[in-house]
Amino acid sequence: MYLRCLLVPTAPGIDATRRLDAALRLGQRLHAHINVSFMAPGPEHVLAGMASLVPMDCATIEAIERGVREAAADGQAALRAWCARQGVPFAASGGRLDATFATWTELSGEVEPLLTLAGRVSDLVLVDQPDPERPFTGRALDTALFSVGRPTLMVGKTLPDDLLDHVMIAWNGSLEATRLIGQSITLLHEAGRVTVVHARTERFEEARAADLCAYLRWHGIVAEAVTREASEPHAVGAAILGEAERRNASLLALGAYTHSRVREFLLGGVTRHVVEHARLPVLMAH
Incomplete structure (x- = not known):
């Protein structure tokens, strides 16, 4: 099985740099591309959790949507900056099959169904080691393992220069x-x-x-x-x-x-x- 499509799921407040570094070290060896998929809950999902805490009105919904747009813009800017530092082409959609490049997609909804569907059309999903202070990390690992059906690479705080050395x-x-x-x-x-x-x-x-x-x-x-x-x-x-x-x-x-x-x-x-x-x-x- 060729590994040509590497998925790096991310979300508001999540730093994907270490996983991007891991994906690049694998991608250059495997001629694989890196798809960074930004997953954020839509207003309806946020509102469902806030309904009992604050009154819901148009201003609240607009504030939620604005916050998600800003987080997505920050995430894409961070990816573009990483690509510039590493000399990785940033492609709007796709590139040459024999080259390593990065793409960016934005998805709205709950993590589990979004990651399940995105992961099933990828060859490898890269997730963080779970951090109790960042619920997304645990949800991403569980979903990748139990719902996707593809290999999952969990990246912790230590990243070897050559992941495939031994x-x-x-x-x-x-x-x-x-x-x-x-x-x-x-x-x-x-x-x-x-x-x-x-x-x-x-x-x-x-x-x-x-x-x-x-x-x-x-x-x-x-x-x-x-x-x-x-x-x-x-x-x-x-x-x-x-x-x-x-x-x-x-x-x-x-x-x-x-x-x-x-x-x-x-x-x-x-x-x-x-x-x-x-x-x-x-x-x-x-």
């Missing part, structure tokens, strides 16, 4: 991990080094039987396999991140939420731990 795959033989591998072969081909890490859990023998390294060799990708001990199931996430740090991995690939989200919330789980504690970018699929 890709580490957390492999457990699950359906989620299998989907991620199938959708990410192009990225793995571009990686300087690939490591497959198995954690000793109740699924260890199952994962070993599904020999991912042998499969990757058929695709011309040489991968090293390592095993990490995890004394308890809830320690798997920490073991994987520890191995990634020890081996200087630049990107972690992880099948997300093998167990239900409710179970992970109540009992803890690999995905939840990685989402909360990862310092490196994490590529995920559910």
